[in-house]
Amino acid sequence: MNDIVTFQQVVKSYGRKRALDGITLSFPKGKVIGLLGENGAGKSTMFKMMVNLIQPTSGEVRVLGQKPSWRLNERIAYLSDRARWYKHHSVEEAIRFGARVFPHFDLEKAKQMAAFMKLEPTQIVGDMSKGQEARLQLLLSLARDVDLILLDEPFSGIDLLSREKIVELMIDTLTEGEKTIIISTHDIHEVEGLFEHVLFLKGGNVVSQTDVEALRQKGLSIQEEYRRVMG
Numbered sequence: 001m002n003d004i005v006t007f008q009q010v011v012k013s014y015g016r017k018r019a020l021d022g023i024t025l026s027f028p029k030g031k032v033i034g035l036l037g038e039n040g041a042g043k044s045t046m047f048k049m050m051v052n053l054i055q056p057t058s059g060e061v062r063v064l065g066q067k068p069s070w071r072l073n074e075r076i077a078y079l080s081d082r083a084r085w086y087k088h089h090s091v092e093e094a095i096r097f098g099a100r101v102f103p104h105f106d107l108e109k110a111k112q113m114a115a116f117m118k119l120e121p122t123q124i125v126g127d128m129s130k131g132q133e134a135r136l137q138l139l140l141s142l143a144r145d146v147d148l149i150l151l152d153e154p155f156s157g158i159d160l161l162s163r164e165k166i167v168e169l170m171i172d173t174l175t176e177g178e179k180t181i182i183i184s185t186h187d188i189h190e191v192e193g194l195f196e197h198v199l200f201l202k203g204g205n206v207v208s209q210t211d212v213e214a215l216r217q218k219g220l221s222i223q224e225e226y227r228r229v230m231g
């Protein structure tokens with residue numbers, strides 16, 4: 001199995017609104033993948049389907065070769081674009097809580113990432129800035145030793161320099177392994193170096209998908225390709 005997630009003719013309707021319009025695509029295994037598209041293109045809807053939070057109106061989704069289910073979610077880390085952490089927890093407590101409740105959580109890795117992301121162990125979530133909380137959320141997902149990591153807009157609220165550092169850390173730690181990471185973001189320029197494969201979504205359908213190496217060989221950046229296919 002070379003594809004970790006597949007969508008076959010997937011439609012999702014909310015009343016008369018079609019969030020996904022018969023989408024057929026597959027996400028290759030073992031890569032860092034960008035799921036890119038304008039507001040309302042259907043990215044969050046796709047993530048939620050992969051973790052069984054919503055079901056397709058019609059069509060079929062397969063994740064790790066199976067129908068999405070709560071049981072399968074043990075092998076997936078999912079960071080929602082609306083995620084909030086417990087306000088009263090300190091960074092240290094959040095990490096210990098993560099180790100208790102999330103399957104395959106690497107406590108040591110989480111502590112190292114917190115230090116790298118300049119989060120003090122005693123800092124309280126309720127007192128954090130948006131960007132600090134976003135860093136905490138991100139590390140709690142990245143510290144899980146799972147097959148598939150889904151990050152829905154993980155960098156929003158994180159300032160430019162911190163984002164660049166975090167992206168560097170992710171490039172160092174993620175691009176070599178077996179894991180598949182799917183990331184949606186609007187900050188394409190700053191995370192260019194992270195992606196190995198990109199999918200472009202528009203109006204509930206995939207308009208293009210390509211390996212980033214193939215783009216580079218054509219002398220194109222992801223941002224230039226985005227403008228070309230979305231324009």
Ligand SMILES: Nc1ncnc2c1ncn2[C@@H]1O[C@H](COP(=O)(O)OP(=O)(O)OP(=O)(O)O)[C@@H](O)[C@H]1O
Nearest residue numbers: 014017018019037038039040041042043044045046
């Ligand atoms: N619960 C819902 N009820 C009605 N419409 C919805 C619901 N959830 C999503 N939609 C609609 O489905 C479409 C796709 O939404 P989705 O959140 O998947 O987009 P997105 O690509 O993640 O957007 P963004 O980049 O703004 O986060 C949008 O038009 C949105 O308004």
